[in-house]
Every structure is written in C-alpha cells, then in structure tokens.
Amino acid sequence: ELKVEQNPLFLSMQEGKNYTIYCNYSTTSDRLYWYRQDPGKSLESLFVLLSNGAVKQEGRLMASLDTKARLSTLHITAAVHDLSATYFCAVDDSSNTGKLIFGQGTTLQVKP
C-alpha cells in the first residue's frame, strides 16, 4: 500500500528565509503533484513532476523529484507572508490512473 509522508508538518519561518519541505513515498511512482491549500479553501495545483530529475520553478517555489530515492522536495526561497498556507504532495497510486495518495500536509506560517 502506497504511503506518502511529509515533513515537517508545521513550519514557522521569518520572511526572507529559505526552507525545504520533504515528501517521501513508499512505492514506485513516476508522477508527483504539489498542491497549496488556504484555510477553508480547496486545493490549488502548483507543480506536476513526471520524471526522475524533474525540476519546476514558479516564483519563490521550486519543486524537484528523485524517483530512485522516492523523494520530492519543495524549496521556498526568501519567503513572504503570502506563501503562508498548507502544502500537500500527492502521488499517483498507479501509473496515471488518477488515484492520488496525499501526504499529511505541511502548514507554513511566514512571519513578517
């Protein structure tokens, strides 16, 4: 059974600092997704990572995928308050079937 684990689960950081969120998964998968969720809201798609070594960047966020290590990272550069949210990684249970297994989420709090 595929399991997805994120760490840390909670992250409080100062504006301007850098940090990384880690997402580990237990079985082979070649596609991983990152989502953002604001309180009381739905999930917003951030990144789709489809192959080993994939790296994608959008603004202050950069995501990467290492399928051999079964690890994805979401790196935050020079955090700003607007990045405060909960971030989820999700792995497709089989190849592109659409059954997503989510991590527990990492709640990011960026303080001025």
Add this chain to the structure above:
Amino acid sequence: DAGVTQSPTHLIKTRGQQVTLRCSPKSGHDTVSWYQQALGQGPQFIFQYYEEEERQRGNFPDRFSGHQFPNYSSELNVNALLLGDSALYLCASRMTGGVQGEQYFGPGTRLTVT
C-alpha cells in the same frame, strides 16, 4: 472556461440521515474523483468515475456510493451518516489519457453531521 463546481457549499445533517453532493467537472474533462478531507488531514480518495462506471475505490464503506451522468457530472451519496463523516468533500476532474494527469479540484462541500 468554468472550472470544477460543487454544490452545495455547506450542509448540516443529523446522524442516520442521507446526503447527496454534486459535482460538475471542468470543461473537456471526463473523469471525476471524490476525496474526503477531515480537519487537519490530507484528502483521502473515495472513488473515481469514468464512462459512468466506478473505476477505482478507496477504503470507504458501502455507505458511500456515487454516480456519473452522461454529461460527466457526478454525485456522491452517503447513507446512514455518522459523526465521523463530517469533513470537506472535494471533487476533482481530469481528462483521461492526458499526459500530465493533472487533477483540478472544486471548492468543496463542507458537511457537518450532528
């Protein structure tokens, strides 16, 4: 281009009652999945519908059932509601066969069971 829509936004039900939630997928999408998100947790996969049939199912009891209509919209039905069914129910749609396999989520229905 309308995204994924869900109704109702909020719902309050009593234990033992039945509830129906509705979802319209993003234009061009043919597959709908339903997820349950309890407070403070990640979404959990309930089931997926494609071509009006349930294609995959997560670890949810038979009290949870669904339907997909010819226009690709979908319903989630929950019978004999329990307090533990209180959660945000998210519908997601995708285009089967799309290379990226990206799913787009609706705004969710907040169900409270008292």
